Amino acid sequence: MELDELYDYCSSRPYATSGFPFDENLMTFQVGGKIFAMIAVHFWEQGDRNIILKCEPQLATELREEYEDITYGYTMNKKHWNTVYLRGRFTPDQIKEWIDHSYDLVYDTLSRKELIQLGKTRL
Template sequence: MDGETLQETAGIRAEELPAAEMTHPFGPEYGVFKVVGRMFLLLTEVRGRPIVVLKADPRDSEALRQAHPDITPGYHMNKRHWITLEPGGDLDEEMIRELVTESYLLVVERLPRAKRPVDPASFVSRPRDSPAP
């Protein structure tokens, strides 16, 4: 998958998630998606290549990096808790959407219960073409 499609897929999925918002706290070249003020996705470029940076459970992060050469430690982030998706590998749209959703839920579960836009334990992602409830 090319870098533009990678970022577009991740951004579209992030926009579908409840209470997610795009911000630019680090400048226009950094698209940051947040939920209730906490970051779960970063869209930027490194050496002219578009990348996606996501939160990940440390155990999952390690397994993902071992299984996919296009998943590396988080660019400019805590290397245990963040991963970088790079273009050109075997990542497909479904996997990118799942990784964005998982990043979002990892952040939501750390929010105070009263501020959570969804219950992370019961959140079910609806298929892309399904109507909203």
């Protein structure tokens, strides 16, 4: 997947927002103010194409053991985050599945108040 495709897909998740809260190099995708994906744009531009995604701990370990292009989350809690290197070994469907998993993990932690602030009126 290309950077614009990742951006479009992450941004298309319900209530998702994107921005650069830390610096101009780290693009984040959030739901309810909580990060579910990150892309280091400066690394991407240098050819180190990766996305950092939240992951259920057991699945995170299994993915790291199965795929050499998935490692612990760079600068993140290694138990809950994976860095997925996009070197052509994963299909767009796999990447989207992992983005959805990350999004769902974060969305499911939102409180009733946070959901109401997002505009979700039916709980």
